[in-house]
Amino acid sequence: MRRFENAVAIVTGGGMGLGEALCEELGRRGATVVVADIDGDAARQVAGRLTQAGRTAVAVMVDVADQTGVARLIEDTFAEYGHLDYMINNAGIAIGGDSRDLSVQQWRRVLDVDLLGVVHGTVRAYQLMTRQGHGHIVNISSLSGLVPQPGNAAYCASKHGIVGLSLSLRAEGADLGVKVSVACPGDMKTKIYDNMVVVNMPREQVAALSRRTHYLMPQMSARAAAAAILRGVERNRPLIVFPAVVQVIWHLYRRFPGMFYRINIHRMKLFRGLRPAEPEMQ
Numbered sequence: 001m002r003r004f005e006n007a008v009a010i011v012t013g014g015g016m017g018l019g020e021a022l023c024e025e026l027g028r029r030g031a032t033v034v035v036a037d038i039d040g041d042a043a044r045q046v047a048g049r050l051t052q053a054g055r056t057a058v059a060v061m062v063d064v065a066d067q068t069g070v071a072r073l074i075e076d077t078f079a080e081y082g083h084l085d086y087m088i089n090n091a092g093i094a095i096g097g098d099s100r101d102l103s104v105q106q107w108r109r110v111l112d113v114d115l116l117g118v119v120h121g122t123v124r125a126y127q128l129m130t131r132q133g134h135g136h137i138v139n140i141s142s143l144s145g146l147v148p149q150p151g152n153a154a155y156c157a158s159k160h161g162i163v164g165l166s167l168s169l170r171a172e173g174a175d176l177g178v179k180v181s182v183a184c185p186g187d188m189k190t191k192i193y194d195n196m197v198v199v200n201m202p203r204e205q206v207a208a209l210s211r212r213t214h215y216l217m218p219q220m221s222a223r224a225a226a227a228a229i230l231r232g233v234e235r236n237r238p239l240i241v242f243p244a245v246v247q248v249i250w251h252l253y254r255r256f257p258g259m260f261y262r263i264n265i266h267r268m269k270l271f272r273g274l275r276p277a278e279p280e281m282q
Contacts, residue, residue, distance in 0.1 A: 002030075003029075003234050004026055004029035004030055004031040004086075004230070005029065005030035005031070006030060006031075006032075007026075007030075007031045007032070007085035007086060008031065008032045008034070008077065008081045008083055008084050008085050008086070009026050009031045009032070009033055009034065009085060009086035009087075009088060010034040010036055010073065010074065010077055010084065010086070010087050010088065010121075010125075011023050011026070011033065011034070011035060011036060011088045011090055012036045012037070012062070012064050012070075012088065012089055012090050012091040012117070012121060013036075013037060013064075013090040013091030013092060014033075014034075014035035014036055014037050014043060014046060014090070015035065015037030015038075015039045015041075015042025015043045015045070015046055016037070016039070016042055016190070017188070017190035017222055018090060018140065018185075018188060018190060018222045018225055018226060019035075019037070019088075019090040019091065020042075020046050020222065021221075021222035021223045021225065021226035022088060022090060022226045022229065022230070023035050023046050023047075023050065023057065024046075024049075024050065024223070024226070025223070025226040025227055025230055026086075026230070027050040027053070027055035027056075027057055028055070029230070031056075031085075031086070032056040032057070032081060033047070033050060033055065033056070033057040033058075034057070034058055034060055034073070034077050035047045035050075035057055035058070035059045035060070036059075036060045036061075036062045036064075036073055036091075037059075037060075037061065037062070037091070038061065038062065038063045038064075038091070039061075040059065040061035043059035043060065043061060044059040046059070047059035060073055060076075064089070064091045064113060064117030064118075064120060064121060065109075065112040065113050065116060065117055065120075066120075067116075067120045070117070070120040070121050070124060071120070071124045074087070074121070074124045074125055074128060075124075075128075078128055083132060084125065084128060084129065084132070084135060085134070085135055085136065086135070086136050086137075086138060086233070087121055087122070087125035087129075087135070087136075087137045087138070088138045088139075088140070089117065089118040089121040089122060089137070089138070089139045089140060089162075090140040091113060091117055092113060092114045092117075092140070092155075092158075093109070093110060093113050093114060093155075093195070093196075093197075094110070094152060094155045094195075094196040094197070095107075095109065095110050095154060095155070095196070095197045095198075095199065096151055096152045096155070096196055096197070096198045096199070096201075096206065097151065097198050097199035097200055097201055097206075097275075098151070098199070098200065098201075098271070098272065098275055099153045099154075101199045101200040101275075102153075102154065102199055106154070106197075106199065107154050110154035110155055110158060111154065111157070111158055114154075114155060114158035114159065114162075115157070115158035115161045115162065118139050118158075118162050118165065119165065121137075122137055122139060122165065122166075122169065122180075125137055126169065126173065126178060126180075129173075129176075129177070129178045130173070130176045130177070130178055133176075133177045134177045134178070135177070135178050135179070136178070136179040136180070136181065136233060136236075137166075137169070137173075137178065137179070137180045137181070138180075138181050138182075138183065138229065138233055139162050139165070139166045139180070139181070139182045139183070140162075140182075140183050140185075140229075141159045141160075141162040141163050141166070141182050141183060141184045142155075142159045142184055142185065143184055143185070143186050143217075143241075143246050143249065143250070144156045144159045144160075145159030145160050145161075145162055145163040145182070145184050146160075146163065146184055146241070146250045146253070147249060147250060147253045147260065148260070148264060149264075150264050150265075150267065150268045150271075151206075151210075151267070151268055151271045159184075162182060163182050163184070163239075166180050166181065166182035166238075167180075167182065167238060167239070170238055179236050180238075181232060181233055181236065181237055181238060181239075181240055182238070182239055182240070183229045183232065183240040183241075183242075184239060184240065184241045184242075184246065184250075185220070185225050185228070185229070185242055185243075185246065186217045186220070186242070186243060186245065186246040186249075187217045187218070187219045187220070188219060188220055188221065188222050188225050189219045189220070189221050189222065190222050200275055200276065201271065201274045201275050202274060205274050206271065206274060209270055209271060209274070217245055217246070217249070218243075218245065220243055225242070228240070228242045228243070229242075
């Protein structure tokens with residue numbers, strides 16, 4: 001608990017879901033929380049709720065795909081408080097569907113937010129933290145950053161990239177006082193399926209099928225996930241993989257990749273059953 005007391009933490013995507021839960025948990029543990037979100041109203045609601053509970057929090061509207069905006073967020077936070085202890089890059093979106101149906105613009109939007117958004121926050125925070133001699137960067141990936149997820153290839157590519165970025169930078173920052181961790185949670189009870197864009201398939205049916213076939217994983221609450229992540233951060237874990245069933249799935253994937261390949265082919269066939277039939281070639 002004391003590790004976060006009087007610390008300054010930025011949480012991107014802090015206006016809802018896991019980001020909101022992380023802001024609340026950090027506030028409860030005594031941190032000053034900068035709630036950053038592209039939805040300014042949502043960020044202000046979270047910050048306001050924390051302030052009413054006696055916590056210290058401010059809201060900032062930012063699109064993590066905007067490199068300049070993210071740099072300004074980090075620099076302004078440092079200027080205001082004199083230090084930045086935690087940079088939690090959590091913001092993300094999902095655009096799912098058969099990859100042949102996604103446009104390059106849709107691929108770019110996912111990569112801009114989910115991967116480059118993390119890069120923007122990581123690089124600027126890393127530069128600042130190396131100068132101040134301490135800090136902890138926490139990047140939020142997913143089970144999809146460890147195990148392939150057909151039907152959500154752009155999201156999966158981004159999450160795999162976050163894992164590689166984080167583990168590489170962790171070794172670079174070790175001698176400079178900067179810690180880097182990456183969290184890979186399983187399914188959570190958030191609005192990700194409500195907010196997900198699905199191309200050329202009915203979103204509600206895709207969401208239901210995805211839940212039904214996603215390795216039989218139980219959903220955990222965002223609050224429980226936030227607590228698990230901060231426990232891993234306290235212990236300076238390189239990879240924070242949870243809950244236990246996700247650790248098992250990850251182990252099995254590394255041990256039996258062929259089995260998961262067959263499972264994923266079957267899952268994709270089920271998803272394609274929701275896709276309109278291709279017109280016959282004349």
